[in-house]
Amino acid sequence: MSWITLDKIKKLQEQFDFVQINESDKGFHSVEVPKENFKQFVQFLKEDPDYRFKMFIDWTIVDHGQKADPRFQGVLILFSPEYKERIIVKTWATDETLPTLTDIWAGAKWAEREAWDMFGIKFEGHQNLVRMFMWETYPYHPLRKDFPLKGYEEVELPSLNEKERMDQLEGLQNYSRMHTALPTLEDLEITQKKRMPNKKSQVVLNWGPLHPGTHGTIWFLFDMEGEYVQECDIIIGQLHRGVEKLAENLNVQQIIPYTDRMDYIASMNENHSVCVAAEKLLGIHEKIPEKAKYIRTMLAELSRINSHLLWLGTYALDLGALTMFLYTFREREKIMDIFEGITGARFTINYFRVGGVYADLPYGALDAIEHFIKDFPTRLNDYETLLTRNRIWLRRNIDVGIITEEDVYSYGLTGAVARASGVPYDLRIIDKYDAYGEVEFDVPVGEKGDSYDRYLVRIEEMKQSARIVQQCIEKLRKMSKNDPFFFEPEDKKMKITIDGRGTKLFKGEVYAGADNPRGELGVYIFMPKDGIKPHRFRLRSGAFYNLQIFPKLMVGRPIADAITILSTIDPVVGETDR
Amino acid sequence: MGIKKVGLNRNVQPQTLTEKIFFLDFMKGLKTTIKHLFRKVITVDFPFELVEPAPRFRGVHGLRNVDGTEKEDFDAWVKKLKIKPPEMGETRCIACKFCQAACPVPEIFIIKAEKLDVPEDHPHHGLKVLSQFDMDLSKCMFCGLCTLACPTVCIIHTDVYDLSSYTRRGWVLNKETLSKIADDFIARRGKEKYDEKSHWPDWQKIWDDSDTARAKAWDNNPPKLGPNYADQQ
Ligand code: SF4
Numbered sequence: 001m002s003w004i005t006l007d008k009i010k011k012l013q014e015q016f017d018f019v020q021i022n023e024s025d026k027g028f029h030s031v032e033v034p035k036e037n038f039k040q041f042v043q044f045l046k047e048d049p050d051y052r053f054k055m056f057i058d059w060t061i062v063d064h065g066q067k068a069d070p071r072f073q074g075v076l077i078l079f080s081p082e083y084k085e086r087i088i089v090k091t092w093a094t095d096e097t098l099p100t101l102t103d104i105w106a107g108a109k110w111a112e113r114e115a116w117d118m119f120g121i122k123f124e125g126h127q128n129l130v131r132m133f134m135w136e137t138y139p140y141h142p143l144r145k146d147f148p149l150k151g152y153e154e155v156e157l158p159s160l161n162e163k164e165r166m167d168q169l170e171g172l173q174n175y176s177r178m179h180t181a182l183p184t185l186e187d188l189e190i191t192q193k194k195r196m197p198n199k200k201s202q203v204v205l206n207w208g209p210l211h212p213g214t215h216g217t218i219w220f221l222f223d224m225e226g227e228y229v230q231e232c233d234i235i236i237g238q239l240h241r242g243v244e245k246l247a248e249n250l251n252v253q254q255i256i257p258y259t260d261r262m263d264y265i266a267s268m269n270e271n272h273s274v275c276v277a278a279e280k281l282l283g284i285h286e287k288i289p290e291k292a293k294y295i296r297t298m299l300a301e302l303s304r305i306n307s308h309l310l311w312l313g314t315y316a317l318d319l320g321a322l323t324m325f326l327y328t329f330r331e332r333e334k335i336m337d338i339f340e341g342i343t344g345a346r347f348t349i350n351y352f353r354v355g356g357v358y359a360d361l362p363y364g365a366l367d368a369i370e371h372f373i374k375d376f377p378t379r380l381n382d383y384e385t386l387l388t389r390n391r392i393w394l395r396r397n398i399d400v401g402i403i404t405e406e407d408v409y410s411y412g413l414t415g416a417v418a419r420a421s422g423v424p425y426d427l428r429i430i431d432k433y434d435a436y437g438e439v440e441f442d443v444p445v446g447e448k449g450d451s452y453d454r455y456l457v458r459i460e461e462m463k464q465s466a467r468i469v470q471q472c473i474e475k476l477r478k479m480s481k482n483d484p485f486f487f488e489p490e491d492k493k494m495k496i497t498i499d500g501r502g503t504k505l506f507k508g509e510v511y512a513g514a515d516n517p518r519g520e521l522g523v524y525i526f527m528p529k530d531g532i533k534p535h536r537f538r539l540r541s542g543a544f545y546n547l548q549i550f551p552k553l554m555v556g557r558p559i560a561d562a563i564t565i566l567s568t569i570d571p572v573v574g575e576t577d578r
Numbered sequence: 579m580g581i582k583k584v585g586l587n588r589n590v591q592p593q594t595l596t597e598k599i600f601f602l603d604f605m606k607g608l609k610t611t612i613k614h615l616f617r618k619v620i621t622v623d624f625p626f627e628l629v630e631p632a633p634r635f636r637g638v639h640g641l642r643n644v645d646g647t648e649k650e651d652f653d654a655w656v657k658k659l660k661i662k663p664p665e666m667g668e669t670r671c672i673a674c675k676f677c678q679a680a681c682p683v684p685e686i687f688i689i690k691a692e693k694l695d696v697p698e699d700h701p702h703h704g705l706k707v708l709s710q711f712d713m714d715l716s717k718c719m720f721c722g723l724c725t726l727a728c729p730t731v732c733i734i735h736t737d738v739y740d741l742s743s744y745t746r747r748g749w750v751l752n753k754e755t756l757s758k759i760a761d762d763f764i765a766r767r768g769k770e771k772y773d774e775k776s777h778w779p780d781w782q783k784i785w786d787d788s789d790t791a792r793a794k795a796w797d798n799n800p801p802k803l804g805p806n807y808a809d810q811q
């Protein structure tokens with residue numbers, strides 16, 4: 001397991017007497033340090049040659065409830081690329097403030113804005129602590145425990161509740177005429193101004209929120225000098241639905257369908273992250289039936305191909321190659337058909353369960369997948385002849401949006417974006433969850449970290465995924481139809497069910513996840529005691545952190561590069577906004 | 579397990595001079611496009627041509643009626659919940675509300691059972707029947723958890739997917755509508771999905787392989803379906 005060992009933590013304690021250790025029987029140990037020493041301590045972790053936790057993963061808050069004093073706790077998750085291990089460092093946010101980490105890791109910038117937005121924690125020294133998802137004049141901090149799940153309904157919205165249509169419904173099935181707060185145009189103007197306090201030119205170019213090139217509702221602001229971008233900022237949150245808040249009121253199987261609606265292009269992989277994390281918290285991940293492991297690995301890789309095909313199609317479309325889009329959608333259609341037949345849904349899948357999958361493969365499933373996989377390489381070849389060495393393609397991609405290795409660590413970039421910059425960071429080989437430890441595949445890494453490398457890495461990933469799927473099919477063929485596909489606990493205290501009723505989580509905390517097409521979707525679950533509903537369910541979105549580097553890449557580039565850079569970063573708004 | 583290096587000059591060669599002068603990259607690309615000119619059409623001509631959803635497809639819900647294919651423990655459940663034993667053609671629902679408990683959005687359901695108004699010496703005295711079962715599908719996310727929770731395979735997903743309505747009222751379905759949807763589905767496709775004890779059988783197919791519209795979407799070259807596992811027929 002890729003976690004810091006107890007011995008190494010004990011050594012930290014010897015060095016710094018203020019370090020407290022929270023031991024965990026599952027191996028996910030964390031350390032707690034006082035707020036005064038926090039910055040010095042993490043700086044040490046980053047630079048000391050024995051630790052080298054230089055990769056930023058996540059920085060978030062846990063609310064311990066109104067009665068607790070101090071109430072809020074900061075949780076920092078770091079990764080050490082040299083020793084391949086993670087650590088959690090916690091500190092109490094007394095007076096609802098914390099020191100900023102933006103000068104150590106640039107990636108903390110958005111994380112801290114999110115923490116301010118959702119919990120109202122002030123970060124001392126942050127250069128522009130504005131809200132992340134909500135508009136600037138919004139009065140609440142929704143992830144605090146005292147904020148009701150339904151929100152405060154204070155605006156009347158009759159248009160959605162026309163009387164003649166509605167008066168025939170009663171009780172819970174009726175709709176209230178009141179709605180939670182909505183931003184007005186003035187609110188949006190204030191938000192926009194606050195995001196760009198040092199605007200230089202007279203005109204700020206707005207791109208989005210509803211523009212086909214943004215692949216969703218992202219709102220970009222470009223401060224232009226002629227055709228070149230001086231400064232850039234992003235307003236996200238138009239798709240913010242509060243999945244983390246919702247998750248605090250559900251059992252873990254019920255959370256899975258909500259994650260379908262996050263990265264809706266690779267919902268299979270989103271489900272996978274939640275399952276892996278919850279299984280690790282319960283300590284059953286290694287005991288999941290072999291069949292379920294292989295089915296999950298196989299479908300997750302098919303889903304990766306599916307997602308990369310959509311990326312390739314829209315990316316080429318944005319750069320002017322319409323045909324590509326039609327070709328990739330032809331292949332996606334087949335994968336969607338396979339998903340529909342196996343899971344019951346084409347898009348919002350909800351097939352994986354904590355403990356396995358909800359049903360065995362239907363008759364003919366492996367044949368259909370094999371048929372697709374046999375045919376796929378020739379199709380991929382077609383795509384490559386159209387694009388890879390096409391001069392327009394080369395001109396528009398090479399040396400555009402170069403991400404250095406240092407950026408990867410400091411911004412916490414993951415997925416193909418990190419690998420294209422030469423960092424072989426891939427949870428599939430670091431964590432070896434499910435059957436990834438038993439299948440053969442290569443991790444493609446790029447050289448320069450420009451858009452062209454990101455393109456090549458994703459193309460190669462599709463080939464490797466096809467390889468993994470092929471191996472899973474061979475393995476599954478040898479199994480029996482009576483092999484279990486769902487884990488049956490022997491432990492009386494543990495309860496997990498396929499339909500989710502009564503599925504319990506154990507006391508403790510865990511950070512785990514899966515390598516998704518758009519980066520690492522990590523799940524941090526914090527449980528102060530055994531129970532059904534998670535106390536804190538943090539979704540560390542790869543797309544969110546990857547998008548953060550966009551403003552940096554755009555500085556000094558012509559506006560036309562925005563399309564290329566955004567497409568190769570490949571965020572999906574459902575996941576950035578959650 | 580290894581690391582594969584990709585990049586210009588690594589696994590991709592830069593354009594040569596001949597390629598640049600004679601526009602060979604464009605020629606090759608055009609070859610691919612022209613090749614596609616002679617292929618058969620793969621677009622399914624919706625709505626004139628419809629792909630039949632897979633048996634497992636999670637569409638609009640239905641409430642199944644008693645038709646002699648109940649699970650083995652059906653009678654035990656009926657007894658346990660003090661429900662009037664249903665006749666042929668009456669609903670299977672025993673008002674246990676397991677579906678509501680499993681649902682992430684429990685407000686979807688309104689389930690009520692009423693005591694029968696019969697004299698004391700009647701055999702059905704003290705037993706209940708389902709009186710109301712409303713579902714507001716505008717809030718549903720078709721996740722399938724309710725159908726997995728149902729002990730009597732009463733609430734099921736059908737293959738109906740068009741759920742458009744001019745008013746929100748149109749998405750609230752009552753128990754009669756739901757029963758009709760299920761009856762209709764079972765008559766059309768019940769044999770594909772369930773065995774004679776309402777379980778999902780291991781011969782349940784990924785999709786109907788005689789569907790010509792689906793074959794078209796598969797490039798007119800659909801896969802031949804066979805058993806998955808070594809010991810499957
Ligand atoms: S499909 Fe899911 S959301 Fe819809 S009623 Fe069933 S459990 Fe609830």
Ligand code: SF4
Binds near residue numbers: 673676678728730
């Ligand atoms: S779970 Fe089935 S039997 Fe129970 S109330 Fe729901 S539909 Fe009726």
